[in-house]
Amino acid sequence: MPWEKPDRSHEGNGIDASRAAEARLAEAVGLTASIGLAVVHTAILPLRARKPATLMGEGQVSIQGTALTDQEVAVVVVDAQLSPVQQRNLEKAWGCKVIDRTGLILDIFGERARTREGSLQVELAHLDYQRSRLVRSWTHLERQRGGFGFLGGPGETQIEADRRLIGDRIVRLKKELEQVRRTRLLHRSARKRVPFPVVALVGYTNAGKSTLFNAMTGAEVMAKDQLFATLDPTMRGVRLPSGRRAILSDTVGFISELPTELVAAFRATLEEVAEADVILHIRDISHPDSAAQRADVLAVLADMVEDGMLDESWPNRTIEVLNKADLLGGVAAVPARPGAIPVSAVTGEGIAALAAAIDARIAEGMDVADYNLPPQDGARLAWLYQHGEVIERSDDGEGVHVRVRLLPADRARFERPATRTPGSVN
Numbered sequence: 001m002p003w004e005k006p007d008r009s010h011e012g013n014g015i016d017a018s019r020a021a022e023a024r025l026a027e028a029v030g031l032t033a034s035i036g037l038a039v040v041h042t043a044i045l046p047l048r049a050r051k052p053a054t055l056m057g058e059g060q061v062s063i064q065g066t067a068l069t070d071q072e073v074a075v076v077v078v079d080a081q082l083s084p085v086q087q088r089n090l091e092k093a094w095g096c097k098v099i100d101r102t103g104l105i106l107d108i109f110g111e112r113a114r115t116r117e118g119s120l121q122v123e124l125a126h127l128d129y130q131r132s133r134l135v136r137s138w139t140h141l142e143r144q145r146g147g148f149g150f151l152g153g154p155g156e157t158q159i160e161a162d163r164r165l166i167g168d169r170i171v172r173l174k175k176e177l178e179q180v181r182r183t184r185l186l187h188r189s190a191r192k193r194v195p196f197p198v199v200a201l202v203g204y205t206n207a208g209k210s211t212l213f214n215a216m217t218g219a220e221v222m223a224k225d226q227l228f229a230t231l232d233p234t235m236r237g238v239r240l241p242s243g244r245r246a247i248l249s250d251t252v253g254f255i256s257e258l259p260t261e262l263v264a265a266f267r268a269t270l271e272e273v274a275e276a277d278v279i280l281h282i283r284d285i286s287h288p289d290s291a292a293q294r295a296d297v298l299a300v301l302a303d304m305v306e307d308g309m310l311d312e313s314w315p316n317r318t319i320e321v322l323n324k325a326d327l328l329g330g331v332a333a334v335p336a337r338p339g340a341i342p343v344s345a346v347t348g349e350g351i352a353a354l355a356a357a358i359d360a361r362i363a364e365g366m367d368v369a370d371y372n373l374p375p376q377d378g379a380r381l382a383w384l385y386q387h388g389e390v391i392e393r394s395d396d397g398e399g400v401h402v403r404v405r406l407l408p409a410d411r412a413r414f415e416r417p418a419t420r421t422p423g424s425v426n
């Protein structure tokens with residue numbers, strides 16, 4: 001997996017540069033693994049110059065070729081931008097499929113887009129990517145023929161036609177997106193699909209989101225709740241220490257130096273964060289760019305507020321999680337930050353404290369309400385037990401009096417004048 005050395009001359013010394021290269025390689029491996037590919041070979045290739053034909057030098061192409069053949073590699077991910085010509089030449093030289101960074105990221109986003117808006121954004125980015133590649137190969141053909149583009153030829157006509165088709169599709173997609181966006185702003189609260197508090201994990205790729213996701217649902221403090229066994233694999237039901245049910249949701253990781261044409265698509269995959277009752281911001285505190293990564297995540301969330309995607313109260317709903325504490329010598333060795341919780345997803349240390357913090361945060365965001373229900377209203381009482389936490393209850397001849405802790409949205413649902421028969425609230 002060749003890697004393009006970015007311009008990090010400001011970092012000065014070689015140790016920093018190679019540490020950055022290792023971190024970048026680790027990220028690329030994580031991204032590749034996330035679409036189900038098993039990574040069997042990796043390499044960091046310093047580039048002295050970008051070769052128009054193959055990006056890397058001839059020697060590098062042939063050395064990598066030998067390693068790739070030996071291990072019967074089927075796909076090579078080049079963590080850099082490749083021109084269509086470079087991609088084709090490398091595929092020929094190595095006898096396997098080659099994808100570049102943008103192609104890989106588009107694949108990941110495509111797999112993870114859950115909402116209509118997310119899918120449209122990803123498709124749009126995909127078409128943009130294809131179109132730019134057609135333009136580039138067209139320029140390339142033109143150059144081969146001596147620059148007289150207007151002379152035309154069968155290949156060129158085909159490319160022109162493809163470009164027009166893609167252009168039409170892009171126009172249609174943009175219109176549809178506009179429509180979907182308008183609807184989203186109108187119906188934001190109606191979109192909530194799950195009846196339990198949602199805890200979303202956000203953070204950079206490789207911060208340990210998926211490991212923590214698994215550790216939390218495997219830990220005794222947060223037993224897996226079979227109620228959600230049928231949801232997709234990035235969502236899981238848990239029971240918190242209080243006994244309260246919640247949904248954990250793993251999100252697409254942030255990616256360093258995200259190509260600008262992919263920013264909108266990435267943000268669309270973060271839409272579920274907007275719906276979350278608690279946002280866990282997972283950080284790899286052992287990463288060399290940990291502080292900069294934190295700032296990036298916060299900046300993207302703040303931007304989402306600007307665009308009306310996220311409620312401005314998000315900082316109150318966020319818990320910062322300092323993961324990989326084991327690499328610093330354990331939870332106690334992690335420099336304290338107010339409100340932040342050090343954990344190790346690998347050893348499990350700190351997870352009980354995190355579960356308690358999630359519980360507390362959910363309770364903070366809940367309303368406490370008192371209701372008097374007539375004796376025959378068993379359905380509504382059951383609904384309260386299912387959706388809230390009943391703190392007090394007394395039964396007498398007049399009915400049932402309960403004090404219950406509810407999410408504000410559930411409280412509104414419960415108190416809304418019934419449009420159907422009483423008891424059909426759900």
Ligand SMILES: Nc1nc2c(ncn2[C@@H]2O[C@H](COP(=O)(O)OP(=O)(O)O)[C@@H](O)[C@H]2O)c(=O)[nH]1
Pocket residue numbers: 030203204205206207208209210211212253323324325326327343344345346347
């Ligand atoms: N040492 C250590 N490694 C961890 C920890 N959590 C995750 N990792 C490793 O970090 C890498 C990325 O983890 P992953 O959960 O896939 O990250 P994600 O991209 O945020 O989902 C994997 O190799 C994990 O084994 C941790 O607490 N300690």
Ligand SMILES: [Mg+2]
Pocket residue numbers: 034209210211253
């Ligand atoms: Mg993950």
